[in-house]
Amino acid sequence: MFKKKLIASISILAMSSAMVAPPAFAQASNDVIRIGVLTDMTGQFSHEAGEGSVAAVKMAVEDFGGKVLGKPIEVIFADHQNKPDIGAAKAREWYDKGIDMIAGLINSGVALSVTNVAKDKNKIAIINGSGSSKITNEGCTPVSIHYAYDTYALATGTTKYLIKEKNLDTWYFLTADYAFGHALEGDATASIKALGGTVVGSTRYPMDTADHSSFLLRAQASKAKVVAMAGSGQSFINAVKSSQEFGITRGGQTLAGLLVWDTDVHALGLKQAQGLIMTTAFYWDRTPETRAWSKRFQDRMKRMPHMGDAGDYSSTMHYLKAIQAAGTDETGAVMAKMKSTPINDFFATNGRIREDGRMVHDMYVYQVKTPAESKYAWDYLSIKETIPAAQAFRPLSESSCYLVKK
Incomplete structure (x- = not known):
């Protein structure tokens, strides 16, 4: 009888501890943070995105220090060929293989397809290249953010x-x-x-x-x-x-x-x-801060950046800061932190992400x-x-x- 009571007491104590213990923060899934840049690398939007999008995301990762929560940050990229079906298929493959966030996403048809996949997979998508306001209107999701601009x-x-x-x-x-x-x-x-x-x-x-x-x-x-x-x-x-x-x-x-x-x-x-x-949303020559960052981008890409490039950098940095603050790369916790934290950098002053996923700024x-x-x-x-x-x-x-x- 005493043994049964002891076991019961231990079980209740364990249950109580589980109820009040904090979630398993300060950890990253698969011991790595993975970002995928899905963009137009070869088509008619490649000069607006493509290598520029990849470079901006990589700059943010490098400036952050290359690690978050003590884990390395990886960046990969792929060409969606401006085809929504290819974009959706690649997004599904990436999320299934452990990609935490997909960035870039120029071409609104592709972006809308990918955000639907992100919603199904409970993974994050951040759109800078595409403009359709449908992304945060009838096409909104709880895991997608429309960052730089919209129609x-x-x-x-x-x-x-x-x-x-x-x-x-x-x-x-x-x-x-x-x-x-x-x-x-x-x-x-x-x-x-x-x-x-x-x-x-x-x-x-x-x-x-x-x-x-x-x-x-x-x-x-x-x-x-x-x-x-x-x-x-x-x-x-x-x-x-x-x-x-x-x-x-x-x-x-x-x-x-x-x-x-x-x-x-x-x-x-x-x-x-x-x-x-x-x-x-952005002009490289507007302020001392925009000029300083843009010169660095120009050194890498041999051209000045536009709002898509600046948005890719700013949103990636905001994403990584949210992971650090949340102590985890779990989607819900990171999205909550991103939405509750104002954005103040060379791209935006007091920017904020609304409940519809729209980042509002001047x-x-x-x-x-x-x-x-x-x-x-x-x-x-x-x-x-x-x-x-x-x-x-x-x-x-x-x-x-x-x-x-x-």
């Missing part, structure tokens, strides 16, 4: 500036025919109508098209005050070049790039890109300089407006994310 911020920033400041209230869209282009046109259209403007027409072109002649003729014939480019990548560059050949701006229409990367301006040259109005409206205005290499942009974080992104009151409590 809502880009579209509302540019449309508000051109309509309110320039009285350019009639618009025609040239839209890339995939998830990002559709979202960009949709968010811009909603903003234009809310501001009293009018969309007089729209043409959708294949993502990989090289000839925009027929599309530009329709835009020119529309007599819209603004021809808005709702696309990205090499196709966007080709469209801007063609618009100059067709005399879009010489004819009095204003060209608006609803997503313009610094590398796009560099590829176009100021003679062709001058005057473009754009909204962005955005900026710039105009591309003329060749005469540029004084040194990569001196491309002139600041026109700062959009406060509270105004830059879709308010939660308008969100359709199931994680948002209303």
Whole structure:
């Protein structure tokens, strides 16, 4: 009887200890933290992501010290070829093999596919390359973060500036025919109508098209005050070049790039890109801090970084700090720490990650300089407006994310 009571007492004590003991913190699964950069390494978005995304993530890991919780940090990468099925398959393979977080994820179709896999696997995905606002709206998940920018911020920033400041209230869209282009046109259209403007027409072109002649003729014939480019990548560059050949701006229409990367301006040259109005999350020459980090990136990549590169670095650093603070790489604990910790670095001031996964921070409206205005290499942009974080992104009151409590 005494033996049974002793065993029972020990069992109760063990159960009580288990109930009050802290979780097994200060440990990493598989004794290593693994980050996978899933990006476009060879396609039309490779100059906006690709090696730049990988370099930015590796810089963050190196600056962190190469270890977290005493365990090494590994970075691998793969090319998703801009195909959602390939991206999803690679994400599933990586998560099953112990990848803790997938970064990069340019191409909104790929990003949306991968975040669904992340949700199924209870693993983290951080998006910097893609823009579709669907990622934190109807496509939100509890394990994905949309960090650098989205189509809502880009579209509302540019449309508000051109309509309110320039009285350019009639618009025609040239839209890339995939998830990002559709979202960009949709968010811009909603903003234009809310501001009293009018969309007089729209043409959708294949993502990989090289000839925009027929599309530009329709835009020119529309007599819209603004021809808005709702696309990205090499196709966007080709469209801007063609618009100059067709005399879009010489004819009095204003060209608006609803997503313009610094590398796009560099590829176009100021003679062709001058005057473009754009909204962005980051410009290398904005502050002493942005300049210092950008020079380091340039030393490695032989070009200046854009908001995707800066976002990849900042979000990776935030992720690693969250692991350190949580004492574990367990998904729920890390996500909670990332959402509860403000982001203050060269990329963002008092940035924060909302319950829908959207990282909110200031955005900026710039105009591309003329060749005469540029004084040194990569001196491309002139600041026109700062959009406060509270105004830059879709308010939660308008969100359709199931994680948002209303």
